[in-house]
Amino acid sequence: MAREVNRVVLAYSGGLDTSIAVKWLQEAYDAEVVTFTADLGQGEEIEPAREKALAAGVKPEHIFIEDLREEFASDYIYPMVRANAVYEGLYLLGTSIARPLIAKRLVEIAHETGADAVAHGATGKGNDQVRFELAFAALDPSLKVIAPWREWDLTSRTRLIAYAESRGLSVPKDKRGEAPFSVDANLWHTSSEGKNLEDPSAEAFEDTFQRTLAPQLAPDEAEYIVISFDKGDAVAINGEEMSPAAIIEKLNEIGHGHGIGRLDLVENRFVGMKSRGIYETPGGTILMSAHRGIEQITLDRGAMHLKDELMPKYAKMLYEGFWFSPEREMLQAAIDLSQKYVTGDVRLRLFKGSVNVVGRHSPASLYSLEHVTFEEDDVYDQKDAQGFIRLNALRLQLMAARKKRLGEND
Incomplete structure (x- = not known):
């Protein structure tokens, strides 16, 4: 290995792939493995991950299982909602927004346990590898990052199962046979x-x-x-x-x-x-x-329209894993100010x-019935619109005159 690793903190779901990752890290790096399992509201019991980690050879004091639902909602989901963040017009960024919190906690546990590396179970084809590793880089670039899916030769379901069985790991029936059906769930x-x-x-x-x-x-x-x-x-x-x-x-x-x-x-x-x-x-x-x-x-109209212009940039940052970037924090500050x-x-x-x-x-509403009513009012002079339109039309009139002078047709 290019760099010696003594202890590594693994993002651990308790599933077959991450249980295999525990064994593989122990063997490939001769390293002590610490596991971290987060309850982000996925709707299933996560305590069984403790027994699975023990079965994979992790010491009891190195198994971390934590309920992070409130932190996830208040510090990650809510800021995203303030931005109205939607990726490519439709996606509400449910997987994307969970990764920064998991990464942050992995780094914190690495510091608490004296680990010199962190690891994740994301494949080399997806976005999650990028999201995790950009977060690691922002939070502590001194930690080595290990991505088993990019290193091991367990490139098929058959090989994964054979590896698990040879190490005494239990293989659920639904993991055998055809390709898996992947599900990611959290509170959002x-x-x-x-x-x-x-x-x-x-x-x-x-x-x-x-x-x-x-x-x-x-x-x-x-x-x-x-x-x-x-x-x-x-x-x-x-x-x-x-x-x-x-x-x-x-x-x-x-x-x-x-x-x-x-x-x-x-x-x-x-x-x-x-x-x-x-x-x-x-x-x-x-x-x-x-x-x-x-x-x-x-x-206000100006604030709303500016937010709508910035939102796709914000959503793209979240999707691509730049939660801890200065540009996301700059945008967040502007967005949060707009919410006063x-x-x-x-x-x-x-x-x-x-x-x-x-x-x-809202007690802070900008909606004024006096101004928009179809009935008679004393607050808006409709004649003012004539000058407003005339000034906004001036440049259009000048361009039309130029086309006519030059003999251009539409």
Whole structure:
């Protein structure tokens, strides 16, 4: 090896691949392995990861299992919502936003345990390898980064299973046979890839969806809810104050019953290829719609339009793994400043896969009925519009005159 490694902290899910990674790191680097498993609201019990890590030869004191749901919601998801971040017009960045927090905690545990390396289980084809490693570089470039999928020769499912069995690792029945169906889940979303989804012309099977009822099976009557905001952050649902994580969990529950938040997307990966995935973001879809709704009456036109211009850049930074970059932090500061008056209530109508804003109210509203009314008013002189239009038309008139003078036709 180019550099000696004594101890390495591995992002550990408890699944077969990362259990194999534990053994491989122990053998290939002759290193002590520390595992870190994060509860980001994936909806499954993570404590069994402890027994699996022990079975793979990790010392009890080197197994870290932590509930990070509140930090994930308040410090990562909520800042992203303030930006209305959407990648390529559709994707709500559910996988992207989880990686910086995992990476940050890996680095912190490396410092706590005296490790000199960190490792992840992302493949060499995807975005996650980039997201993890850019975060590592920003947080502690002195740590060695190990990406087993880019180093080992376990290049097929057959080889992986053979390696696991030869080391005494349990291989679940669903890991044998055909290629796997990949699922990534957290508090914000669920994404599914593989099997029939690799053909972008094929409709996803209904059993692909895990967090949303089929819209056609949703209730025949709409449900109305009210989300309250304070400075751009959701703080209550139907008048009940909740923590950020609890709000997202509750909106996921509500959105599930109405089939809200399904997305079939072919996206452009940072590494250059296109990939097809099925995303489910029920609570996030509702929350993003509500946030847009409260901004409609509290943000000045100039601020709103500037935010809309900056948003694709912000979303691209998140997607590509630049959460800890100075440019993302600069944009975040501007976005957060814009949220000073984004406070109030938004009423939404949920029905068979759709979410619509049907009302909004704010003590800081910029909406003026006096100015927009069709009735007689004393605050706006309509004659002023004549000069306004004339000045804005001047340059267009000059260009039209030039075309006529030069004999040009459209």
